[in-house]
Amino acid sequence: MNIFSISCNNLRAKPLSTLLSLILFATGISIISLMLLASYQVEEKFKKNVANIDLVVGAKGSPLQLILCNVFHIDYPTGNILREEAKMVENHPFVDKTIPLALGDNYKGYRIVGTNHDYLDIYNAVIQEGVLWDKDFEVTIGAVVADRTGLGIGDNFTGVHGFIGNVGHHHDEFLYIVKSILKPSGTVADQIIFTNVASVWKVHSTHDHEQHAEDDHDHSGHDAHHGQDSNYVQGEIHDHDKEHEHTGQLVAGDDDPTKEITSLLVFIKNPMGAVQLPRLINENTNMQAAVPSFEINRLVSLLGVGIDTITALAYFIMIISGLSIFISLLNSLKERKYELALMRVLGSDRTKLFVIIIVEGLIIAVAGYILGIFISHAGMQLAGLYFEDSVHYSFSGLLFVKEELYLFIGTIIVGFFAAIIPAVKGCMTNISGTLAEA
Amino acid sequence: MLVAKDLEFAYNERNSFRFPDINCRQGEHWLISGPSGCGKTTFLHLLAGLLRPGSGSIHINDTDIVQLKKSALDTFRGRNIGIVFQRSFFIRSLSVRKNILLAQYMAGAKQDRAKADSILESLNIIDKATEKPDNLSQGEQQRLSIARSIINDPGVILADEPTSSLDDNNCEEMISLIEGWAREQGASLLIVTHDQRMKDRFKNQIIL
Numbered sequence: 001m002n003i004f005s006i007s008c009n010n011l012r013a014k015p016l017s018t019l020l021s022l023i024l025f026a027t028g029i030s031i032i033s034l035m036l037l038a039s040y041q042v043e044e045k046f047k048k049n050v051a052n053i054d055l056v057v058g059a060k061g062s063p064l065q066l067i068l069c070n071v072f073h074i075d076y077p078t079g080n081i082l083r084e085e086a087k088m089v090e091n092h093p094f095v096d097k098t099i100p101l102a103l104g105d106n107y108k109g110y111r112i113v114g115t116n117h118d119y120l121d122i123y124n125a126v127i128q129e130g131v132l133w134d135k136d137f138e139v140t141i142g143a144v145v146a147d148r149t150g151l152g153i154g155d156n157f158t159g160v161h162g163f164i165g166n167v168g169h170h171h172d173e174f175l176y177i178v179k180s181i182l183k184p185s186g187t188v189a190d191q192i193i194f195t196n197v198a199s200v201w202k203v204h205s206t207h208d209h210e211q212h213a214e215d216d217h218d219h220s221g222h223d224a225h226h227g228q229d230s231n232y233v234q235g236e237i238h239d240h241d242k243e244h245e246h247t248g249q250l251v252a253g254d255d256d257p258t259k260e261i262t263s264l265l266v267f268i269k270n271p272m273g274a275v276q277l278p279r280l281i282n283e284n285t286n287m288q289a290a291v292p293s294f295e296i297n298r299l300v301s302l303l304g305v306g307i308d309t310i311t312a313l314a315y316f317i318m319i320i321s322g323l324s325i326f327i328s329l330l331n332s333l334k335e336r337k338y339e340l341a342l343m344r345v346l347g348s349d350r351t352k353l354f355v356i357i358i359v360e361g362l363i364i365a366v367a368g369y370i371l372g373i374f375i376s377h378a379g380m381q382l383a384g385l386y387f388e389d390s391v392h393y394s395f396s397g398l399l400f401v402k403e404e405l406y407l408f409i410g411t412i413i414v415g416f417f418a419a420i421i422p423a424v425k426g427c428m429t430n431i432s433g434t435l436a437e438a
Numbered sequence: 439m440l441v442a443k444d445l446e447f448a449y450n451e452r453n454s455f456r457f458p459d460i461n462c463r464q465g466e467h468w469l470i471s472g473p474s475g476c477g478k479t480t481f482l483h484l485l486a487g488l489l490r491p492g493s494g495s496i497h498i499n500d501t502d503i504v505q506l507k508k509s510a511l512d513t514f515r516g517r518n519i520g521i522v523f524q525r526s527f528f529i530r531s532l533s534v535r536k537n538i539l540l541a542q543y544m545a546g547a548k549q550d551r552a553k554a555d556s557i558l559e560s561l562n563i564i565d566k567a568t569e570k571p572d573n574l575s576q577g578e579q580q581r582l583s584i585a586r587s588i589i590n591d592p593g594v595i596l597a598d599e600p601t602s603s604l605d606d607n608n609c610e611e612m613i614s615l616i617e618g619w620a621r622e623q624g625a626s627l628l629i630v631t632h633d634q635r636m637k638d639r640f641k642n643q644i645i646l
Contacts, residue, residue: 001536001539001540001542001543001549002543006540009529009531009532010531012531013530013531338527339527339528339529339530341527342527342528342529343529343540343544344488344512345486345488345515345521345527346516346540346541346544346545346586347512347513347515347516347517347541347544347545347546348512348516348544349508349509349512349513350508350509350512351509352544431483431488432480432483432488432489435483435488435523435527436479436483
């Protein structure tokens with residue numbers, strides 16, 4: 001017998017009322033916590049993957065799409081750019097370094113990206129075992145790819161057309177071989193299959209060209225599809241199931257001066273270049289330049305409105321639940337005034353009664369907090385599984401953010417203040433009067 | 439022992455009482471009787487420290503409880519005064535045994551389950567130890583009230599109309615039990631009642 005057990009007992013005596021307050025509180029907490037977890041993990045991924053990339057240069061279209069595709073490897077390409085034009089950017093005095101990206105195929109949903117070794121330096125990705133890709137059709141796979149596809153060093157595989165696993169044509173003639181696996185880096189590098197640009201060119205080159213010449217009339221519809229992704233989803237409905245010249249899909253034979261790449265990651269020498277170069281590219285060339293951090297910040301601020309609204313709603317729910325605790329405690333006072341008077345008779349002073357009632361409020365609040373946190377983390381873990389399948393980024397329900405600690409402090413405050421008026425009323429019970437009127 | 443002097447109490451201007459002095463030596467049994475509205479319950483509540491008199495003193499052993507500060511008075515009452523009320527009051531959500539342990543806890547005494555069980559046994563309600571008080575018969579509830587009032591070995595036992603709602607048999611049993619326990623513990627016993635059946639049992643009487 002102690003204050004805690006007495007308070008617990010009192011709560012158990014009115015189970016439905018207690019349950020309602022608890023569930024309301026847990027609901028508010030779980031929503032707030034989920035928003036905190038989601039926004040923290042999303043922002044963290046944004047930051048990590050944007051890294052020090054100053055600019056992305058690619059085909060004209062939506063700058064956000066350009067970034068999402070070429071930095072985060074989520075969205076589809078906006079088109080291709082010519083190697084020649086890309087060289088202009090490479091040679092510009094403001095530019096420190098560039099990294100080319102050639103996209104087009106995937107293996108079981110994981111992108112095959114043609115690029116050079118500099119890419120790994122962006123994310124400090126290092127080899128776990130094996131040797132980095134070097135010759136054509138040699139690949140290095142990220143840690144998540146290795147884990148999910150079961151590919152190991154020495155394994156062969158063929159890429160599949162497009163960006164969704166197994167929908168398009170299999171490039172059966174070209175076998176990739178795994179030469180190394182990367183250590184987990186916590187970045188997008190984990191979910192990429194790296195090879196050289198030449199391999200991607202070869203896969204989409206000459207033997208398809210004659211076919212394409214014949215099917216030219218079919219492609220007129222495709223040009224209108226720049227930037228759209230409907231082609232990929234509806235791969236099967238094309239009347240020929242051969243390779244197509246899709247947007248973002250590289251075409252070219254060897255030594256073809258119109259060789260294209262999907263994009264260029266650009267690192268700038270001096271800060272002035274960060275302002276001038278994009279304008280130069282956007283206004284004077286067929287390409288567009290987008291600044292990753294700028295586009296992502298814009299996206300975050302757009303999403304932010306939604307997140308803020310939901311969070312405000314959740315705080316509102318918490319206040320309502322505080323009210324529910326308050327009402328429940330106040331109501332129970334009437335029902336148990338004899339019990340309160342009795343406890344005074346037995347020797348309890350006013351303070352003890354006060355504390356008993358306060359503790360009742362705190363127990364509901366804290367239990368609601370624990371339940372809410374459990375729900376939000378379990379929910380995040382489940383959502384994480386879903387996201388891993390769809391965009392390959394991993395979200396964890398096992399991560400805790402420090403704002404959840406502030407949330408706990410808020411919980412204590414709400415529980416305390418919800419109980420304070422009932423507690424004061426309770427401890428002011430007139431013993432004699434109450435007992436006499438029985 | 440209990441000594442009350444010059445007690446006065448007023449609920450308001452029109453409702454005020456002046457009580458006779460009491461000098462109850464350790465182990466004595468007193469009956470306080472009078473018609474309705476004469477202030478019997480008020481008197482008992484004053485003696486129990488549940489009300490503060492406008493003036494006067496109440497010495498229980500050597501402590502003037504009128505002078506005690508609020509929380510000290512509560513503790514003193516829990517340890518030294520056992521009270522039996524006309525109506526049974528219990529914590530309904532606690533079991534019979536836990537109601538007894540609660541009395542120990544509230545008085546700041548050690549929670550002695552063996553002692554609680556022994557008293558329940560001697561009052562013949564040990565088999566209901568895990569039941570809720572609502573499941574007890576009226577007689578069993580009375581006995582539980584008595585058990586709770588004596589668990590902390592108080593020097594004074596006060597009873598407010600303990601038999602008024604009982605039939606003759608239960609009345610006899612109730613009074614015998616209370617008197618018996620008071621005698622066994624050497625505690626002073628003061629019973630406030632208008633029940634005429636009590637008149638002839640008590641040597642020491644005050645009529646209000």
